[in-house]
Amino acid sequence: MSLHFLDFDYSEDDAGVATWDAMASVSATRLAPLVAEIESILGWAHDLLGAEFGPQEEGGLWQYDLQCERQGQPLTELHFDPQRRCIALPREIGAEERVTLSLSLSGEAAFAEAFTERFGPF
Incomplete structure (x- = not known):
């Protein structure tokens, strides 16, 4: 899958837990495609290892x-609903507003391998 908004930075701790961090800042008019990209990543992850x-x-x-x-x-924490496959956004986002979404994913070796295979090396 080609990502258009998110460019992940990769790190790994001493225990081998991999972490990918990405941030994207968009105008309200571009928020829907950014959210769709994040929903597709989190949907994939839930399908794989939900x-x-x-x-x-x-554990x-x-x-x-x-x-x-x-x-x-x-700062507001957002949640992905795996059944509905969507993220609930704050309702009062103005049309002229800029919104920054930050996504951090971390996982053990099996997740890290699958993530890299699906979305490419970072």
Whole structure:
């Protein structure tokens, strides 16, 4: 899958847990395609290892953190609904507003290998 908005930075900790971080800032008019890109990534991850979602320290194989930043507003955590395959955004985003979404994914070796195979090396 070709990504148009997200350019991930890769890191790995001493325990071998891989982390990918990406951030994209867009106008409200470009927000829908950015959200669709994130939804496709999180949908893929849930399809692959949804049952193993959760913090590694609690036995999970992968997890994500998704944050929304808007000028003059507090940082907001966003959630992906795997059944509906969508992210609920704040409703009051103005047409002229810029929105920054930050996505962090981390996972054990099986997740890392599958992620790299699907989305390419970073």
